[in-house]
Every structure is written in structure tokens, then in C-alpha cells.
Amino acid sequence: MTTFRPRITDEQRRARLATAHLLAPAARAATPERVADALLALHATDPASVYLAVAARTADPAPAQLERALYEERSLVRMLCMRRTMFVVPRDLAPVVDASTARTVAARERKSLLKVLGEQHGHGEQWLAATEHAVLEALAGLGEATAAELAAAVPALRTQILVSPGKPYQATPRITSRVLGVMAAQGRIRRGRPLGTWASSQFRWAPAEPHPELPSDDARAGLLARYLHSFGPATTEDLKWWTGWTLTDTRRALARTEAVEADLAHGPGHALPDQLDLPSETEPAAALLPSLDPTAMGWRHRDWYLDPALVPELFDGFGNIGPTIWWDGRIVGGWAQRRDGQIATHPLTPEGRTRAAREAIATEAARLTAFLGEIRIRPSMRTPLERRLADG
Structure with a gap:
């Protein structure tokens, strides 16, 4: 017996994307919380990317x-x-x-750090636990502190380790950032306000507020349901890639959601019941999204919104996407900020060069320029097109 699976076209997925991800002007949000809820999670590797992702999707954006x-x-x-x-x-x-x-990430990071400390210094669990406790005590007294201030207060953080021995880029950094990173992943400390402007990558640390502990199986099912709500329809590979889970954990969590199977253009996928009857088109809209934007990085399979021929220009060598221009639910080019603050745009597809697209892109570039003001940004993951536009 053949099981019927509804078919969802690429055009329907792109039409949903424009509204579900708040790319269309009519869909823009009033608050950052609404943006984060719509996108599930905002990429924060670059501090500026969080602000730019929110600004692109809010009606009246302001860093405050x-x-x-x-x-x-x-x-x-x-x-x-x-x-x-x-x-x-x-x-x-x-x-x-x-x-x-x-x-899981925290446990893996801590195990890796303990291995290095044991091999190079003979330090074990007891030493690391004492160091972590000292960090928490220092923060309790200081309230907030930079990594340098914590290293001054906790001498153990100044321990050096050898990284990449024998390589041209061999280094002996302190363990400060690794210990603080593990503690942050454990939810024991959090990043506070940056030093300088909101685009700064230097920041303070503060004690984290505890939150309820959930069973891991329930949490995985809950996260996958939220992912499908924001990014569905999607394939099993998309789900596995975005979460970073094993295939077994992905399938087990998927089985506990309300998702149903659907046929996508390049194979079987999964959708929530309210995603089975999608419109085939919507009013075209332009958006300028930052590097590592959650929309651009939301799926493992991207052909339905990104021409594979554009990948060499828009991605770095590690698979990180740079600043992108969107039109009518797909990526059509890239952009960069120049030293004088100008937003330089470059369409890479015929769709992005139409008169309607060019006018809408210019409007978004002006909106972004006003938002940035005197702030100058530079992605940490630089792509060929972004470099050329920034230096042009």
C-alpha cells in the first residue's frame, strides 16, 4: 500500500520564508524577543550579527x-x-x-580541557573544579569582570598550554578563555555587556541565573518541534545538521513531534500540519542579512533558496556564509560595509538586477546605514565577495 505524502514546492517554501522569518516589511516585528522567537535562535559568533539580524526584521530598530x-x-x-x-x-x-x-557540548569541552591539563601539567578534575569555584567566588565579589580581571583574581587561569606544537602557528595561550567558555556552556556564568560599542567582541562575565533542568529526551523533542515551527518544512538531514545530534537522537525526537512526512523538491521531508497548505507566492521583498544569519544557516540543503554557483563568493572555506542580499525568498547577492560607512551591494543573479529588486535593495541599504550610524563592522568570517566590496 502506497502512503500518500503531500507535496510542498520550493516556491511555497520561499513564500513561507518571507513571512515566517520576518523578511517582508509587513511581517517585521516590534521587539527583539519577537525576532528571536520567530527564528528560534540568533547566531552570536559575531556580536554585531545579533544586532543586524534583529535590525533587518524590526520595523523601528534600535540597539538599545x-x-x-x-x-x-x-x-x-x-x-x-x-x-x-x-x-x-x-x-x-x-x-x-x-x-x-x-x-553535551559543555561535557565534551570540559573533557577536552582536562585532557590537555593532565597531559601538559598533571592537573585533574580536582584542580579544575577548584579553579571554577574560585572564578565563581571572584565574580560574586566583583559582580561583573573581564577575562583579564578574572585572571588577575584567579592565578590558576593564567596557566599556559601548548597549542598546535610543531606547527607554524604554534602558540602558548592561557587557559582563561577555555575555562570561562566551559563554565558558560554549563550555564554557570554568562556574557555581560561588551566593552565599548555594541559591536565590540570584548565583554564582561557575570554569574548566570539558574534555570529548570529538563529530561534530555523531552528537551530534544521540544527543540525539534520549535525548529520545525520556524524552519519547516525540512529534511531529516536538515534537522540532524542544525541540532548537531546523532541520526538516532534526531529520529527519536522527530517521532515525538506532530510532524508529518511531505515530498520536497529534492526528496522526503517533514512538516507540521499547518505547513501543508502554503501559498505559492507572496509580495517580493528585499532584506540585507548579516554573516551567519539564522535564515541563511538554517538548513543543510539550501538549493531551494541559494544557487550553488554562488557558494564560492558567499561562503568562506569553513562553510560560514557572509552578508547576503535576499529578494523574493532567495539569496541574490552580497553586501559589505566600507570604511566610510557606505553599504556596498552587489547582486549576483538576474532576479537581483531587476528594477524592482534594485530599488528595494537600495531602500534596505539606506535603512541599514541609518541603523549603523558611526558603527563600523567587519565579519570575523570573511568571504571573497565581502572582502572585495569592503575594500572597493
Whole structure:
């Protein structure tokens, strides 16, 4: 007996993307919390990317809105989680992310650090636990502190390790950042306000607020349901890649959601029941999204919104996407900020060169210029097109 599976076209997926990911002007949000909820998690490897992802999707963007959410109300939480990547997630989702992915990442990172400390210094679990305890005591007294200030207060953080021995890039860094990174992944400390502007990569550390602990199986099912709500329809490979889980854990969690099987253009996929009857088109809209934007990095299979021929221009050598221009639910080019603050755009497809697209892209470039003001940004993962545009 043949099981009927509804078919969802690429056009339907792109039409849903424009509204579900708040790319269309009519769909823009009023708050950063609404943006994070729509996208599930905001990539935070580059501090500026969080602000730019929110600005592209809010009607009246202002950095103060995100600063309020991150550092005052703490309605958004920065976490090291899926695929060992830094994300900003809604506070209500933090326990789910912690139990489904962050705990595993933290355990792996701590084990790796203990191996290095044992091999190079003979330090074990007791020494590392004492160091972590000293960090928490220092933060209790200081309130917030930079990594350098914590290293001054906790001498053990100044321990040096040998990295990449025998290589041209051999180095002997302190363990400060690795210990603090492990503690952050465990949810014991968190990043506080940056030093300088909101685009700065230098920041303070602060004690983290505890959140409820959930069973890992329940958390994985909950996270996958939220992912499908934001990114569905999607394939099993998409789900596995985005979460960083094993195939077994992915399938087990998927079975506990309400997802049904559907045929996508390049094979079977999964969709929630309300995603089976999607419109085939929507009003075309332009968006300028930052490097590592959650929309651009949301799926393992991207052909339905990204021409594979554009990959060499828009990605770096490690698979990280740079700043992108979107039109009508697909990537059509890239952009960069020049030293004088100008936003340089470059369409790479015929669709992006139409008059309607060019006018809409220019409007978004002007909106982004106004948002940035005197701020200058430079992605940490630089792509061929971004480099040429920035230096041009």
C-alpha cells in the first residue's frame, strides 16, 4: 500500500520564508524577543550579527532594544549550544536548549580541557573544579569582570598550554578563555555587556541565573518541534545538521513531534500540519542579512533558496556564509560595509538586477546605514565577495 505524502514546492517554501522569518516589511516585528522567537535562535559568533539580524526584521530598530533584552531584562540568553556555536535564544527556550544540546557540548569541552591539563601539567578534575569555584567566588565579589580581571583574581587561569606544537602557528595561550567558555556552556556564568560599542567582541562575565533542568529526551523533542515551527518544512538531514545530534537522537525526537512526512523538491521531508497548505507566492521583498544569519544557516540543503554557483563568493572555506542580499525568498547577492560607512551591494543573479529588486535593495541599504550610524563592522568570517566590496 502506497502512503500518500503531500507535496510542498520550493516556491511555497520561499513564500513561507518571507513571512515566517520576518523578511517582508509587513511581517517585521516590534521587539527583539519577537525576532528571536520567530527564528528560534540568533547566531552570536559575531556580536554585531545579533544586532543586524534583529535590525533587518524590526520595523523601528534600535540597539538599545536588544541591549535591554540581553542585559537588563535578560529575556534573551546567550548560550554555547547547537554545533558548538554561540546563539542567543529566548529565555523560555534556554532550559530546552541546555538539556537538548548545551550539556553535551559543555561535557565534551570540559573533557577536552582536562585532557590537555593532565597531559601538559598533571592537573585533574580536582584542580579544575577548584579553579571554577574560585572564578565563581571572584565574580560574586566583583559582580561583573573581564577575562583579564578574572585572571588577575584567579592565578590558576593564567596557566599556559601548548597549542598546535610543531606547527607554524604554534602558540602558548592561557587557559582563561577555555575555562570561562566551559563554565558558560554549563550555564554557570554568562556574557555581560561588551566593552565599548555594541559591536565590540570584548565583554564582561557575570554569574548566570539558574534555570529548570529538563529530561534530555523531552528537551530534544521540544527543540525539534520549535525548529520545525520556524524552519519547516525540512529534511531529516536538515534537522540532524542544525541540532548537531546523532541520526538516532534526531529520529527519536522527530517521532515525538506532530510532524508529518511531505515530498520536497529534492526528496522526503517533514512538516507540521499547518505547513501543508502554503501559498505559492507572496509580495517580493528585499532584506540585507548579516554573516551567519539564522535564515541563511538554517538548513543543510539550501538549493531551494541559494544557487550553488554562488557558494564560492558567499561562503568562506569553513562553510560560514557572509552578508547576503535576499529578494523574493532567495539569496541574490552580497553586501559589505566600507570604511566610510557606505553599504556596498552587489547582486549576483538576474532576479537581483531587476528594477524592482534594485530599488528595494537600495531602500534596505539606506535603512541599514541609518541603523549603523558611526558603527563600523567587519565579519570575523570573511568571504571573497565581502572582502572585495569592503575594500572597493
